[in-house]
Amino acid sequence: MSTAETLPVVRGKLTAKAPLAPLVWFKSGGPADWLFEPKDAGDLSDFLRDLDPAIPVMALGLGSNLIVRDGGFPGVVVRLGKTFAKVTVEDGQTLSCGGGASGILVSSTARDVGVGGLEFLRSIPGTVGGFVRMNGGAYGREVKDILIDADVVLRSGERRTLSLADLGYTYRHSELPEGAVVIGATFRGRPGEPAVIQAEMDRISASREASQPLRSKTGGSTFKNPDGHKAWQLVDEAGCRGFAVGGAQVSEKHTNFLINTGDATSADIEALGEEVRRRVKNKSGVDLQWEIQRVGKPE
Incomplete structure (x- = not known):
């Protein structure tokens, strides 16, 4: 990875070896080689223009729907501020x-x-x-x-x-x-x-609160709904409700959510997802596809 001397000059904030776990919902994973918080669109445009084209770039929002692997992200993570x-x-x-x-x-x-x-x-x-x-x-x-x-x-x-x-x-x-x-x-x-409009937003909020493990360290919906199926139902029918690998567990509340029970590594979370996929395939013949994005390198 490039050193600071070979990275473009920025007007925003550039942080080396930036921890990503605090920025993602699962609270797991390794650091980014660089975290770039641009001052404005021009700062971002200039930086990407002058950055070595071989260096990977990934945008990071609120960090839901994302597994950052334990070896971290080998490149620049861009996070947009206020x-x-x-x-x-x-x-x-x-x-x-x-x-x-x-x-x-x-x-x-x-x-x-x-x-x-x-x-x-x-x-x-x-x-x-x-x-x-x-x-x-x-x-x-x-x-x-x-x-x-x-x-x-x-x-x-x-x-x-x-x-x-x-x-x-x-x-x-x-x-x-x-x-x-x-x-x-x-x-x-x-x-x-x-x-x-507010009444509909309240209905949606109440529905989520009742059905999803919103107060857990999670990544949102894990698998895409296959045609003609609901992912949570396939996972449940495969006997995976509550199933765990290390510190990662299939939510008891909503089986299309994986949760970090406290000390899960990203490897635990990804391994759990792959085991769920295997069990669903064996039970129903359906090949579940990840909805959660998985990035970075294993430790």
Whole structure:
């Protein structure tokens, strides 16, 4: 990995050997070679333009839906700060959102100005950049249903605006180029009454609280729902509820969630997921696919 002397000069903050475990929901995993918190979009663009193209780059939002392996990330992790967390109303039904804005902030801003259709973002524990990248969704809605376009900085440093079609969305997947960082997105909703929007957000919040292990160290939904199946049901039918590997366990509350019971390594969590996949395949013949992103190198 490059030394500080060979990295581009930045106006933001650049940290060597930065611990990532405190920044991810699982609270496990090794450090990043470098953590870059850009001052603004220009700082990010210049840095990526001048960075050795061989050095991997990964954007990190709130750290949900992510396993950082115990050997850490061999490259630069980009984390967007408050500069990228603004949400503004462009017109009656359109919101311009920074890549670092949370789903809660976006949905609450929409509610305040009477824009409906974005309530589901209240339930996605991540930032605009993360759920634009993976076509995040819940409660029957997906980002592709509300996205107009996304502003990105490519690995080359080039800034581009990508349309909905450019992103090639499928279930929990986009064609966003490797190393690209989403710095903003434009969403369109529909007219709605704030009180009705709030009631739907309350319903979603209560449903999550009742059914998901939100107070545990977890990574959100672990596996994608296969066509015609619910992942949690397949895991349950394979006898995996409560099953553990080391300090990692399949949640008793929701079997499509893995939890860190206290001292799990990322290797424990990933091994548990792979064993669940094996058991489901043996029981039902279905090949579960990871929804959680796994990055970095083993220890």
